[in-house]
Amino acid sequence: MPLLVDPALARGVLREIAQPRLVSDGLTLRPWRRSDAAAVWTAFDCPDIQRWHVRGLDSLDEAGDWVTQWADRWDDETAASWAVVDGDDQPLGQVGLRNISLAEGSASLSYWVTPDARGRAVAARSVDALSAWAFGPIGFNRLNVHHSTANTASCRVAERTGFRLEGTLRQAIKHADGWHDWHLHGRLHTDS
Ligand SMILES: CC(C)(COP(=O)(O)OP(=O)(O)OC[C@H]1O[C@@H](n2cnc3c(N)ncnc32)[C@H](O)[C@@H]1OP(=O)(O)O)[C@@H](O)C(=O)NCCC(=O)NCCS
Numbered sequence: 001m002p003l004l005v006d007p008a009l010a011r012g013v014l015r016e017i018a019q020p021r022l023v024s025d026g027l028t029l030r031p032w033r034r035s036d037a038a039a040v041w042t043a044f045d046c047p048d049i050q051r052w053h054v055r056g057l058d059s060l061d062e063a064g065d066w067v068t069q070w071a072d073r074w075d076d077e078t079a080a081s082w083a084v085v086d087g088d089d090q091p092l093g094q095v096g097l098r099n100i101s102l103a104e105g106s107a108s109l110s111y112w113v114t115p116d117a118r119g120r121a122v123a124a125r126s127v128d129a130l131s132a133w134a135f136g137p138i139g140f141n142r143l144n145v146h147h148s149t150a151n152t153a154s155c156r157v158a159e160r161t162g163f164r165l166e167g168t169l170r171q172a173i174k175h176a177d178g179w180h181d182w183h184l185h186g187r188l189h190t191d192s
Contacts (some may be wrong), residue, residue, distance in 0.1 A: 008105025105141035
């Protein structure tokens with residue numbers, strides 16, 4: 001059945017380029033490496049990361065699988081993730097795109113920051129760098145952030161980075177303690 005509307009982004013827009021390093025505001029977003037497994041394993045020990053991402057890791061090997069999965073997902077153009085590092089190249093956190101739709105030119109943002117690196121706006125600076133690239137050279141039309149209404153820190157990151165609060169989706173996600181309402185924030189490439 002033919003699509004009657006041109007896709008917003010052409011197939012290959014990601015696959016045909018190498019995943020870039022994005023440098024901005026004292027941080028570098030770089031592709032994950034197998035050698036980052038131990039840092040990811042430690043990060044997922046954080047109860048807040050487990051809580052809000054509803055995921056845990058059972059072993060260092062599983063952390064290794066987590067870091068290596070991103071190459072295939074980049075090639076599939078379904079999701080992407082960057083390690084956020086500063087001077088010593090050790091991961092301070094993660095920022096990425098999920099649920100990429102080339103047809104709609106849209107994706108949802110995901111981010112977490114290791115407990116030791118919090119309090120320095122690492123997530124907001126990373127989201128700014130990723131959004132500039134996604135809206136600029138790649139040409140996404142819309143990026144979303146959703147988070148539980150109980151996750152105030154994530155809400156602040158979205159607000160600080162120009163993702164407007166567009167509504168509340170009732171009982172949109174199940175966490176360990178039950179259903180949570182979701183804030184939906186959005187930013188368009190035409191937003192200032
Ligand atoms: C959300 C998260 C990435 C933010 O980390 P960060 O970049 O270090 O953010 P900061 O600590 O600099 O705080 C950002 C803002 O949130 C506020 N904040 C931080 N922790 C907070 C808390 N527990 N309650 C309320 N506000 C909080 C800060 O005061 C700051 O507000 P400001 O912008 O008005 O100054 C980090 O807390 C995290 O990894 N949490 C667990 C995983 C997660 O929630 N991911 C998002 C899922 S949607």
